[in-house]
Amino acid sequence: MKYIFVTGGVVSSLGKGLAAASLGTLLEHRGLKVVLQKLDPYLNVDPGTMNPFQHGEVYVLADGAETDLDLGHYERFTNCVLTRENNVTSGQVYETVLANERRGDYLGKTVQVIPHITDEIKRRIRALGENSGADILITEIGGTTGDIEGLPFLEAIRQFQLEAGHGNVLVMHVTLVPYIKAAGELKTKPTQQSVAKLREIGLQPQVLICRTENPLDLDVRQKLSLYCNVPVEAVIEAGDVEHTIYESPLNLQAEGLDDYVCRILNLNTPEPDMSDWKKFVQRVVNPKKSVRIAVVGKYIELQDAYKSIYESLTHAAAANDCAADLVLVDAEDLENEGAEKYLQGVAGVLVPGGFGDRGTEGKIAAARFARESRTPFLGLCLGMQIATIEFARNVCGLDHANSTEFDPQTPHPVIHILEEQRDVTTKGASMRLGTCPTIFSKNSLAHQVYGRPEANERHRHRYEFNMAYREQMEKKGFVISGTSPDGTLVELIEIKNHPWFLACQFHPEFQSKPNGSHPLFKGFIAACLAHQD
Structure with missing residues (x-):
C-alpha cells in the first residue's frame, strides 16, 4: 500500500482538493486502483449543519455521509465510490477518543493529543487503506500549514511516515508563488516559509x-529546489487553467507529476492513456454552440454553494456538444422585480435545493415562468417542492398552498415533513440521507430520460410531497412519475403537455461525471437546445 499526503501552505483555497483529484485521475489511467480521503481540522462532526456561505456545498455520499465538497472532486475525477470513512474531521476524532475514555478503554491513563488523538487519526488512515483494497491512498489535509487545529493531523502523518516505511509515503505540498507586479517578479519566500514550517x-x-x-522559469524552480530541499523536477507548476478545471490533470501530466510520483513510490506502471479525457476537455473548450440556462438560487454569490450542479451542467453540455452559458439569478431579485426581467430569453430554468424560506417566493415565480412560457425546467430537491407549491396555487387554485417548513399554518400543506422526521430534534445527520431507489412510471418523461424502469439516487431532505393532495393535483395535469418502491414517497414530478418539465426530490448532481453525464442533466440540456432552436 502506498500513501500520498497532500498539504497546503501560504493561503487557503489553493486547490489542494483539485490537485489530489487530478493526481488520482493520472494514477488511475496508469492502471492503479486509487482511493482518496479528506482530513478536515474543524471541530464540527461533519459539514451537514454548516451554512453554505461558511462552507460551500455539502456533498452527500452513497451511504448518506454529509461531507466536504472536495469529495465531489474525488468522485468526479476518479472511479472512487466513497463512504463516510473517506471524510474525517477533528470533531469525529475527538468524539471517538472521548467515547473511548468514558468506556475506560485507556485504563485510567491521561488522555492526550499525543498519542491518543494522533493514534486515532492514524487508525482511520490505515483502516481506509486496508478496507479499500486500493494500490494508493491519497489523503488531503484541510486548512493551511501553521493552523493550530491542523497540527495533530500533521503530527500523525509524521508518525505514520515512519511506521509505513521508506518508499511507501510521499508528501505533496500545494503552495503559492505570487507575482509582485511592482517588482515584476515571482516571489518564492512564502513557499520557503511554508515548507520551513x-x-x-x-x-x-x-x-x-x-x-x-505566471510561468515558473528555471531560475525560480532552482531557487525553490535549493531552499525547500526538493529536486528541480519535483517543482511542479500549477497555473490557473485556461478554460476548465478538467484541464488540470493534463497540465500536471505535462509537468511530469505522475512520472515522478511513480518513481518515488517504486510503482512500475505504463504511461497513462488520457485520450478520452482529452476528448471531453476538447468538447468543453471548443463547443459547437451554446445554450443559456438560468440557475435561480439563494446562494448564487458563492460559487462553491452549487459546485456539483455547475459541474453536472458542464458534463451534460459537453455530452450534447455545446457549452452551458449560465445566467445566475438571485431568487430574492425575482421576488422584488418579477421573473420575466431575469428569465426572458433563457433556454432553460434550473432551481436547486436549499433550506429556509428566504428566496422561496422568487423560486416559485421562476417555476411559474417556466411552466407558463413552456421553457424547460429542472427542479432539484427544494426545486421539486417549489414546483409543487406553484402548481397547487396557480393551477389547482389552492390559495396560500405552501410547505410546512416555510408556513406551519398554511391551509394547504402540499409539502409536509416526512413521518419519520416528526420526532427528530437534533440537526446533524438526521435527515433522509443517502442512496434510495426510485421507480419510474411507464411512458413518463422520467422513464424516457433514464432509459430504464428504476434508478438509485442520493437524498438529503426532511420534507416531502403530501399524498393527500395527489388526486386533486393529478386531475389538473400534475404527474407523479417517480416514487419510492412502496409508492408512499414522491421522488419525481412532471407536468402534462409541457415540452420538458421535470423535478426530483433527490440530488442527481452527486452522480455526474465528465464522461458519464447524469441522464437528467443530459436530457435537460438537450431539451434546452431544442427550445432555443
Whole structure:
C-alpha cells in the first residue's frame, strides 16, 4: 500500500482538493486502483449543519455521509465510490477518543493529543487503506500549514511516515508563488516559509505543487529546489487553467507529476492513456454552440454553494456538444422585480435545493415562468417542492398552498415533513440521507430520460410531497412519475403537455461525471437546445 499526503501552505483555497483529484485521475489511467480521503481540522462532526456561505456545498455520499465538497472532486475525477470513512474531521476524532475514555478503554491513563488523538487519526488512515483494497491512498489535509487545529493531523502523518516505511509515503505540498507586479517578479519566500514550517513539524515534502499566475522559469524552480530541499523536477507548476478545471490533470501530466510520483513510490506502471479525457476537455473548450440556462438560487454569490450542479451542467453540455452559458439569478431579485426581467430569453430554468424560506417566493415565480412560457425546467430537491407549491396555487387554485417548513399554518400543506422526521430534534445527520431507489412510471418523461424502469439516487431532505393532495393535483395535469418502491414517497414530478418539465426530490448532481453525464442533466440540456432552436 502506498500513501500520498497532500498539504497546503501560504493561503487557503489553493486547490489542494483539485490537485489530489487530478493526481488520482493520472494514477488511475496508469492502471492503479486509487482511493482518496479528506482530513478536515474543524471541530464540527461533519459539514451537514454548516451554512453554505461558511462552507460551500455539502456533498452527500452513497451511504448518506454529509461531507466536504472536495469529495465531489474525488468522485468526479476518479472511479472512487466513497463512504463516510473517506471524510474525517477533528470533531469525529475527538468524539471517538472521548467515547473511548468514558468506556475506560485507556485504563485510567491521561488522555492526550499525543498519542491518543494522533493514534486515532492514524487508525482511520490505515483502516481506509486496508478496507479499500486500493494500490494508493491519497489523503488531503484541510486548512493551511501553521493552523493550530491542523497540527495533530500533521503530527500523525509524521508518525505514520515512519511506521509505513521508506518508499511507501510521499508528501505533496500545494503552495503559492505570487507575482509582485511592482517588482515584476515571482516571489518564492512564502513557499520557503511554508515548507520551513512543515519541516519544523518533521515533514519534508517530496513534491511542490506551485500555484502561480505566471510561468515558473528555471531560475525560480532552482531557487525553490535549493531552499525547500526538493529536486528541480519535483517543482511542479500549477497555473490557473485556461478554460476548465478538467484541464488540470493534463497540465500536471505535462509537468511530469505522475512520472515522478511513480518513481518515488517504486510503482512500475505504463504511461497513462488520457485520450478520452482529452476528448471531453476538447468538447468543453471548443463547443459547437451554446445554450443559456438560468440557475435561480439563494446562494448564487458563492460559487462553491452549487459546485456539483455547475459541474453536472458542464458534463451534460459537453455530452450534447455545446457549452452551458449560465445566467445566475438571485431568487430574492425575482421576488422584488418579477421573473420575466431575469428569465426572458433563457433556454432553460434550473432551481436547486436549499433550506429556509428566504428566496422561496422568487423560486416559485421562476417555476411559474417556466411552466407558463413552456421553457424547460429542472427542479432539484427544494426545486421539486417549489414546483409543487406553484402548481397547487396557480393551477389547482389552492390559495396560500405552501410547505410546512416555510408556513406551519398554511391551509394547504402540499409539502409536509416526512413521518419519520416528526420526532427528530437534533440537526446533524438526521435527515433522509443517502442512496434510495426510485421507480419510474411507464411512458413518463422520467422513464424516457433514464432509459430504464428504476434508478438509485442520493437524498438529503426532511420534507416531502403530501399524498393527500395527489388526486386533486393529478386531475389538473400534475404527474407523479417517480416514487419510492412502496409508492408512499414522491421522488419525481412532471407536468402534462409541457415540452420538458421535470423535478426530483433527490440530488442527481452527486452522480455526474465528465464522461458519464447524469441522464437528467443530459436530457435537460438537450431539451434546452431544442427550445432555443
